[in-house]
Amino acid sequence: MNNSLRNLLAALLLATVSTGAFAEQNKVISPDGRLVVNVEDHAGCLYYDVTYDGKQMMQPSLLGVVANVGDFSQNLVYKSVDKRKVENSYTMRSTKASLVHYKANEMSLTYINDKKLPVVVKFRVSDNDIAFRYEFGEVNDRTHILIDQEKTAFRLPSQTTTFLSPQSDPMIGWKHSKPSYEEEYTPDAPLTAKSKYGKGYTFPCLFHVGNDGWVLVSETGTHGNYPGCRLSDYSADKGYTVEFPMQGECDGRGASNAAFALPGATPWRTITVGSSLKPIVETTVSYDVVEPMYKASEQYKPGRYTWSWLIWQDNSANYDDQKQMVDLAATMGYEYVLVDGLWDQQTGRERIAELSRYAQSKGVSLMLWYNSNGTANEAPQTPRNCMNTVIARKKEMRWMQSIGIKGIKVDFFGGDKQHVMQLYEDILSDANDYGLQVIFHGCTLPRGWERMFPNYVSSEAVLASENVFFQEHHAKQEGFELTMHPFCRNTVAAMDWGGTIMNRYMSRDNKSRHRRYTSDVFEMAAAIVNQASIQCIAMYPNNLSELPQHEIDFLKSVPTTWDETRFVDGYPGKYAVVARRHGDKWYVAALNGTNKPLSLNLSLPMFAGKQVTYHYETADKKSLWPKSNVKTTKVGKDGKLKIVMQPMGGNIVLGEA
Incomplete structure (x- = not known):
């Protein structure tokens, strides 16, 4: 190598190092x-x-x-x-x-x-x-x-x-x-x-x-x-x-x-x-990439729950209304009833114990709502100051265990600082000692908690179904929201959306206030698309006489735990088609989040050449909602099935694996 070539290479190396390009x-x-x-x-x-x-x-x-x-x-x-x-x-x-x-x-x-x-x-x-x-x-x-x-x-x-x-x-x-x-x-x-x-x-x-x-x-x-x-x-x-x-x-x-x-x-x-x-x-x-932080104190039970508060609101935390929700859960074969805020004032602790005994006689368990409170927020709903300190928390959990309560929903956290994340961990760990499963609301995104904490169920951490009740704007947005979350919020963690809503109007009489803009089958399909091991099916006693029998039958049998999940089709905020397997049965749920009919040719290889149960809808000029139907149909040998979803509607395909 001559001197001029050596000098050129040295200059190039010096330039490389001095500019930071060498790495x-x-x-x-x-x-x-x-x-x-x-x-x-x-x-x-x-x-x-x-x-x-x-x-x-x-x-x-x-x-x-x-x-x-x-x-x-x-x-x-x-x-x-x-x-x-x-x-x-x-x-x-x-x-x-x-x-x-x-x-x-x-x-x-x-x-x-x-x-x-x-x-x-x-x-x-x-x-x-x-x-x-x-x-x-x-x-x-x-x-x-x-x-x-x-x-x-x-x-x-x-x-x-x-x-x-x-x-x-x-x-x-x-x-x-x-x-x-x-x-x-x-x-x-x-x-x-x-x-x-x-x-x-x-x-x-x-x-x-x-x-x-x-x-x-x-x-x-x-x-x-x-x-x-x-x-x-x-x-x-x-x-x-x-x-x-x-x-x-x-x-x-x-x-x-x-x-x-x-x-x-x-x-x-x-x-x-x-x-x-x-x-x-x-x-x-x-x-x-995470590991369990402790062992489950018992074999926790998944399931469905009824919830008066979503439509009946604060005044429903009384004994008589909650007894109706227990009876409804028993009729539907549901495992839980969530008694929301103000139960300590409207029902009282002694009668909550009585209600718990009544529920257990029907094969149903209660879950109770609590305000996280302390100095975190100004939310007035009671019971307050029962979950924010270890002494109060263990006293309360010991009482719940003694009367057969199986879960808690803790609300209103107000921040993501490390001491709040420690509070979540402490609530979960203490609850496990007393055989309680935990749902969080008004809260942060869970981050691997289903595996880390065996008694953790789900978190809200989303603009949830209560807003469908509160404002017509959000009722109109429900289709968008529930076709967004399978690709984002709900794909990383369990989500307590707060209810498959079967009332068509957001009122106790199911006739007043603003209406629900999604169809019945959309709501039923959402119970599959939304993932949480304990999930709210927001039925009310009036729904038993209002809904077609095939809808009631589906809502009685819908599972909440899954062995396998597959993406089928979709686009965030527009439509979503998700297949989930429970045991030897596949549940394919399709949601249309738009205001226009949507035709799809689904690829369902698990059903190739098989007979399936198909929940679908047809337009109904006499109603604001499409008519729900169910039939048996056969999927092509190539696994293809053509479906049509009504505006803000849904489809469900059920069959053996």
Whole structure:
């Protein structure tokens, strides 16, 4: 090599290093080879990017955290990489699949910051899912670490459109009880759109990367170890970044940053990627990377519940009304009745014990509502201050256990700070000691809790069915909402929507106030599409004489636990078709969220050449609602079945596996 060539190569190398283009690069690839995560450092900063089938799904995005012991987002120096295969199977009683076989490739990257302190960034990549977190060993003589800021970012390609729900301002809404994940989604919005309150977006966040595919971003494994996080508004240079709770949450009480003992780790950030919506609907990543935190104290029972409050509201927490709901549950073969707020005033504790005994004689168990309260909000509904301290909580739970109560619904939390996440964990752990299952309302998104806490059932964390009652606007939006959630909110965690509503008018007499805009079969199908192991079927005594027998028969038999879930067809906010298997029977549910008829040619290979039961609807010029029908039909040998859904209507196909 002559001198001039040597000088040229030396100059090129110097230019490469000085511009930061020279980088340590490591890759981790999914078992099927289609999903690739590439991690590089540039000028001391660490970035990752994601491709699927060779297409860019996430552009280079910043990694790192800033802690009290040092900055782990810049001036980083590569130390080592460790790669291994991860494979395990686990069973679940309360999610979209009863048995999951998880296979992933793991990469752990160790970097040193300018104080010579290490951080490990761990990635796990399965065929359609990415999970990553930051891990810390012992740091000098410290026993714990404070994370003051996450720099973690998500930079989507420029052609991406978004399906997001905004984070609300703190301490607004009903009696200063927000944020509670109850804002409206905006579909097909540009990346550059600003969030409603300027506070970013709640998890999960769904993105459509043009013709290349779909990306779902969320987090899992958060409990008392970390605050609940969200995404910022979009910025052109950073994309979306992980944000901690606002200081004003919880009426300003508590820290907004994170703290955990050493050695320890942050929760997992998750990314689900696919060329279609199939991996989005079928993902189990929320549960794949977490572990149970304790054993179930008993074998918890799934099921259906009746709930007076949705239509009858506050005044129905009296003994006579609740006895009617018990009788209705017994007639329908339902396992539970949820007695909502003010039961302690309108019925009283002694008569609640009497009602519980009566329910048990009918084969039904009660669940009771509680206000989380303390200083978290100003909500006046009682019972209050029974769940916010350990002494009060255990006293109350001991009493419930003594009278045969089987579950609680705890409402109004008002923030995502770490001390609130610890409260969720404490309620769940204590409830398990007394054989109680738990539903949360006015609350945060659950993050892997179905696997972590065996007595956890579901959370609201959605603009739920109560709003269909409250405002006609939301009654008109029900079709949009329930065709949005299978692809976003409900795909990452169980969702207590709060009721398959069979009243056609939002009133006790079923004749006054505004009407329901969805059809009967839409509501029935929603009981399949909405996933929670204990689910509300919001029937009322009047429905027994008003509904066709085939509707009642279906609502008596609809299961709430599933062995397998498959995406069939759909588009967020427009329509959704989901197939779920319970034992040896498949339930295919289709929802039309639009105001126009919709014809589909479904691919149902599980029914190829078989006879199936088909619930469908036909237009009825004499009624505001289409007529529901049921018949037996045969699916083609190719597994194809043509269906027609009425506006805001639905279809159900049932058959043996």
